[in-house]
Each structure stands twice: as C-alpha cells, then as structure tokens.
Amino acid sequence: MDALNKLSASEAAARIAAGKLKSEALVAACLERIGQREKDVQAWAFIDSERALAQARARDREPRRTRLHGIPVGGKDVLDTADLPTEYGSPIYLGNRPSCDAACVAQVRELGGVILGKTVTTEFATRHPNKTRNPRNLKHTPGGSSQGSAAAVADWMVPLAFGTQTTSSIIRPAAYCGVVGYKPSFGLVNRAGVKALSDSLDTVGTLTRTVPDAALLVEELSGAPVTSFDAVPRMKPRIGFCRTPYWRGADRPTQEALEQSVPRLERAGGKVAEVDLDGEFARLVEVQVTISTYEMFRALAYERTRFPDLISGHLMDRLLGGGLVTRAEYEEAQAVAQRCRARLDDVFREYDALLAPSAPGEAPEGLASTGDPVFGSSWTVLHGPAVTVPAFQGPRGLPLGAQIIGPLGKDGPTLLCAEWVHRALCS
Amino acid sequence: MDALNKLSASEAAARIAAGKLKSEALVAACLERIGQREKDVQAWAFIDSERALAQARARDREPRRTRLHGIPVGGKDVLDTADLPTEYGSPIYLGNRPSCDAACVAQVRELGGVILGKTVTTEFATRHPNKTRNPRNLKHTPGGSSQGSAAAVADWMVPLAFGTQTTSSIIRPAAYCGVVGYKPSFGLVNRAGVKALSDSLDTVGTLTRTVPDAALLVEELSGAPVTSFDAVPRMKPRIGFCRTPYWRGADRPTQEALEQSVPRLERAGGKVAEVDLDGEFARLVEVQVTISTYEMFRALAYERTRFPDLISGHLMDRLLGGGLVTRAEYEEAQAVAQRCRARLDDVFREYDALLAPSAPGEAPEGLASTGDPVFGSSWTVLHGPAVTVPAFQGPRGLPLGAQIIGPLGKDGPTLLCAEWVHRALCS
DSSP: OOOGGGSOHHHHHHHHHTTOOOHHHHHHHHHHHHHHHHHHHOOEEEEOHHHHHHHHHHHHTSOOOSTTTTOEEEEETTBOOSSSOOOTTOGGGTTOOOSSOOHHHHHHHHTTOEEEEEEOOSGGGSSSOOSOOOTTOTTBOOOSSSHHHHHHHHTTSOSEEEEEESSSTTHHHHHHHTSEEEEOSTTSSOOTTBOOSOTTTOEEEEEESSHHHHHHHHHHHHOOOOOOOTTGGGOOOEEEEOOOTTGGGSOHHHHHHHHHHHHHHHHTTOEEEEOOOOGGGGGHHHHHHHHHHHHHHHHTHHHHHHOGGGSOHHHHHHHHHHHHOOHHHHHHHHHHHHHHHHHHHHHHHHOSEEEEESSSSSOOBBSSOOOOOHHHHHHHHHOSOEEEEEEEEOTTSOEEEEEEEOOTTOHHHHHHHHHHHHHHHHO | OOOGGGSOHHHHHHHHHTTOOOHHHHHHHHHHHHHHHHHHHOOEEEEOHHHHHHHHHHHHTSOOOSTTTTOEEEEETTBOOSSSOOOTTOGGGTTOOOSSOOHHHHHHHHTTOEEEEEEOOSGGGSSSOOSOOOTTOTTBOOOSSSHHHHHHHHTTSOSEEEEEESSSTTHHHHHHHTSEEEEOSTTSSOOTTBOOSOTTTOEEEEEESSHHHHHHHHHHHHOOOOOOOTTGGGOOOEEEEOOOTTGGGSOHHHHHHHHHHHHHHHHTTOEEEEOOOOGGGGGHHHHHHHHHHHHHHHHTHHHHHHOGGGSOHHHHHHHHHHHHOOHHHHHHHHHHHHHHHHHHHHHHHHOSEEEEESSSSSOOBBSSOOOOOHHHHHHHHHOSOEEEEEEEEOTTSOEEEEEEEOOTTOHHHHHHHHHHHHHHHHO
C-alpha cells in the first residue's frame, strides 16, 4: 500500500467518504514528508503544522461536507490568509498578515479542506526567482511563478495546491516538475484576495498529480458540474497539433517528443491534424506583455512608488516599461486578443482540443531563472482552459509536458481530453 | 470670488499651474467646510487633517507633476489605504489597516493629488445603508453605495471623489445628491486593492461637480488621451432616448422631466430619436443579480463563514441566494450579457449616446434604504461608460439626473455628450 502522502486527492476523498481514512492521518503523512524533504526542496513559505492538524481533527469529528473534506491543500503565497503570513514573495511584505482569507482559501475551508500552508511564489508572481528547487533534480529551477506549489505536489508533500497564472506561471512549473498544471477558463475560480498583477489575465488554477484532482478542486470552488472520467477509454477526440508561432523556441527533444506523440495519439483512437495559428496569433506574446505591463504598472503602484529599492531590478524594468505603454497601445493589444479569441472559436468547431508544447524544454539548470514562459502566454491571453500533463522525458531525465488547450468555458471537456492524452502517452 | 472649496478640480488645477493657488489653501478650505458641515452630512469615514495638509505642503514645495497636482481627492472606504483605516462599511473590519494602498489611491498620490480622507460606504458597497445624509435635505438618503463621496462632493467638501459601481452605486447617489457620477468603461481604472464584490462588474469611477473633472481624474489614472471640451458648443450629437424596459419603475415627475428634455435637446442642435431596448435587454436586471450574487457568495466567503453575525440580514440573504445560483445559470446570465453587448454595439452605429433615467425619482426620505438601483444595473452589465448629470428638479426640490450611456471604450466621446446634455438642459 502506498504511503498516504502519495494518494491522489480523489482516492483520499473516496477513502474518507468510506470511513477508511482520517484527515489527521493524511495531513500527518504530508507533514512528515515535508519534514523529510523541505530542507532540500524549499517549497513552503509558511507551514503551521499544529494548526493544520487541528483543522484535520476538527474535520474528522464532523460529517463529510464535500469531496474536499479533510483533504490538504497548499495555498500559493500570493493568496491572502488571515491566520498565516502572506509575503507575496517580496521583502516589502515580510511578516505581512492580511485581515482576511482570499476567496478560494475561505472556500476550501468552507468545503471542508485543510489549508496545509503557503507555498513559495516568485516576487509578486512574476519572474524574479525565489528559493524553491526542482525536486526531480535540485540543481534545476522548478520554474515559476507557482514554484512552491509545483515542487510540493511533485515531491508528494501535498496532493492539491493553488497556482496563479498571468503568463505561464502554472503551466511552466508544472511541466518542469512533472505534474499536472491546470489554468482554468478566465474567471472560473474567484480571485478576491489574490495579489493582483494584471486584471485582464490573472487566473487562479491548480497543481496536482492527476487530471481528475485538478477537476475536483476547481469544480468544488466554482460549482461547475462534476466531470466523470469513466468515458475516457472510449473517447476518440479530435486534436489539433499546434506547433504555435514560437515552435523554433522549443528545443529539439521537445519538438521530437511532440511530433512523435502524434502517431501514438492516432493509434489510441484520436483524430489528429495539424493546426497553424498564424497571422495575428504570432503577436500574442507581445500582446501579453503590453496588456500585463500596462496593468502591473498600476496594480503595483504602491510598491513601485514607496519601496522601489525593495523591488528586483528585473521587475522594476518591466513596471517602468508598463508605464510607457500608452492607452492606445493597450487598447490595440486588447483588440488583437479579442480578434484572436474569435478566430480560435472557429478553430474549436473542428477540434475538441489543441496540443502544444508546455515549455521550450526541460527545466533549466540553476535557480537564477525560472525559464521561458513563451508557451504559456498566448493561451493565457486567449482566456480558455489549458492543462499540462507530464508526458515525456528529456535528455537529462527531466520531465516534459504536453499542453492541452480547450475552448473558453469548456473546462470539463478539456480536462477529459487532457486525461485522454495523458493516458495515451503514458500507458 | 468663490470660496476655494467651491472650485472645480479643473479650475483649481489651472490656478495651481499658474502659480495663483497653493494646495495647502485649497485643502484647508475643504477641511474648513468639512468642519462646518460634517456633523450634519456625515460623509467621511476617516479624515486625518494634519496628514492631508502635510501632503499639500509637500506638493506646494515641488514642481507640478500632473493636472492632479495638489488637488484633494476623497477615497471611498472600500479602497485600501495604508495610512488610514479601511473598514469597508462593515463592523467586521473596525480599525482595519491594510498593508498597502489601492492602485488608484497610490496613483493619485504619485500624480501629485492629495488623498483628503475616506468617504463613507454602505456595507461592502452593497445596499445596507450607512450614516451619510443627503446634503440637499438631511432627512433623505444620499443613495448608495458611494454615499459619502456623493454627499461630500455635493456639499462642497471636496471636488473629486472615488466611487465604485457594481449595480448603481455611482449613478444613483450622484443623481440623488445632484452631482456628476461617472462609471467608466469596465476596466478603465485599475481595481487592485478595491474590496471585491463582483469581478465581472465592479468598476471604479468618480463623483464630481462637473463633467470635465470626471474626465480629468480618470484620464490621469488610465493614461487615456485628454478630452478637450472646447468643441461642446458646436456639437450636434445623435442621442437615443431610451426609456429602458424599467420605465414604469420611474415616477411620473422623472418620466416627464426626461420626456420634456427631448425637445430642449433638439432645440440645442441634437438629433434625438427613441430607442427601444427590448427582448433580452429586459432580462438585464435579473442577469445582474445572478452574476453579482454568484460572485459575491465567493468573494465574501471569508466574511460569510467567519463573521455571519456581523453581516446585515439583507446582505446575508443576497449572499445565500448567490450560493444557490448554479454554474449553468451563471454562465447563461453571462451569455445574455454578451449578446446584449453585441446588440448594443449595433445601436451605437446610429447613436453617439443614449439618454435614460438615472434613478426612479428623487432621493427617498429616510436613511433606512439607499433607493432602487434599477436604472443603473443594466448599464453596469453592459460595461460601457455611463454618466449622470444633474439636469432636473423633482417636486420636493431635490435633484433628478439624466443618464448618458456611451459605447464600450468610448469614454471621451461619451463624456463630451454628457457635457453637451448638461449644458443643453441647465442653461
């Protein structure tokens, strides 16, 4: 029998429902794993073990509320928590204690889940790295910005963790650490109490080890219908293989892994065809920079004006760049995004999902960079659901992801396609 | 010569630019007016006079930064401020001191403005009233939720104040107090650090005594081009008179005032025709309730679960109603909103702006209700700019507003139309 910390949330929920597992034992197993590994991985900004265990015991004394009942969840440290510090990965907020919980944190608690602690974020969920290491190889970055959540889930410290994505901050670290990253449709998970970067792009999502676990957390929060994965073996999805306009930014092993997956998906029953997204789609990385920096210049106005010396050089450069974006340039970028969303709607009349790279390659060595977000930013701008599943291995033995992108608002069907692809490529 | 507290922001800015006015004198005049009247009007949640005067003196020692330099601004108490308490109109947050300023507050300070204090809000910017009275008649409500901002501006306490609108929280109090209320296009003013209610609807806007002052504040924050009002006398706008599907909810004096304004606008050179928004437009008030309560149930999850006894019965009923909205109902409501936005785009091919009621009538007597928001909520859902100007007087001698609604993203032209209507009806 697996150690309890290795259970998926769905399996743990089933055992809790059957009276075969106590939340306290599950939480204790996760805490034990953290105790063993945290010195190396450094995935957590704050843990209050006693508080987490007390919550678990309280849940064990109650009737089960939802599928989240008794399940430990990691909260990225850009989510406000009233009972744990919230530092946003910035020295400006050392010891900061918000006056309330973020909506998604309060909802997890209401639904019976146990907030295990706060996972490490890069500076304000941007690119300046923090301390977390890749549990697959400690010399490599786990990616960012949701680096603590990706590493903690990959290293069996917690089955579910929140991430946030404005560029590629869920997809990239999930791919680098070899877990499932799910950026839901824009707005599906409530953002109240999440430190704001870019109002038009910021999206709360999940890091998990399985696709059904990703569905579980987001469905419980949003009230979306429960997705049944029973039909996955009989699915014959229509998949558009999309190299994207940034294909040359992917390394050769990544390109080959994706190209070689096409016949395997066809053998598994999928209908795969190539989809070229050209024209204005090639502008989406630039569009994402224009939109996000214009908005970040304003969203971080307090920090930028009061504590410029406590902001990293990299972030300050981006903020000041955002200050130079004119309103007309910003509106033009939003117009391009809107046109590309409409064109993508047409693409999804022919395909159930698109398949694309999750990152340019394996996690880079060193902790000075969190890697290149180029394969996330377009899909973030387009607002639809995106899921990365660990599907391949690179030449250095580190994981590579396959990214599945679906139509805006069709998160359930997209998660089903992602699970289908995951099984087709990993069985 | 007028007292300094009666200057518009635009006039004060011109005098400051010309070296003829000191910010300290302007701020002192506002504080003096507040000292005289606050006992009756109760527009302010927090004022720190010494801090405001110190900021003004600091600005007076510096070169002028922008048009906002040295201008006092009121911040609604749902905007976080690090140096003043922020209570969101709720006993849950008595004495709450956030760790940073809201983006719009930090921007005002960066641009040289002086945050005079925090104006009173209803409970979390919803309908449960707070203490402010209507300065036109203290026995009447000032409306809500931006009640302190509307009353303070109407009573010559400050020339500019922030409001927020999720239903009709700028338009209604502005109309009731006889000032200009401007709800910009969705997203034009950054929302970071504003207590969230409804992510799809919450909009930061302004309460002012003149339309150019509304333009001034929002243009400086957003970087939108400066609107010149010089051409207003020569404008011949095409105006759609829109009774809206809720016309029967307006009282007879309001209906007559609007109907009788049509020939006056035509005499002033406008082309006015009736526009019927029927079909799905009639569902928008219900759509606004569905969207906002689904989102509020989540956004206020912490307060709802931890402090249910400190939430008003009215708000708790709305929150619990939101908990019953299914995801499918929410998505259907968003789809109706989207279809109506597309249909409105067609309407605006023929009209520069629509003219509609701002509220059902004069401000109701008593402080137990903030009045009916029915004439605001549709336009909030539709996301375009809306401006109310004080245009008429009701039978009890209280002001009635005329609401001008423009195409999404066309805030400058809409403000010009609003100014044209204001002059046509008030000259």
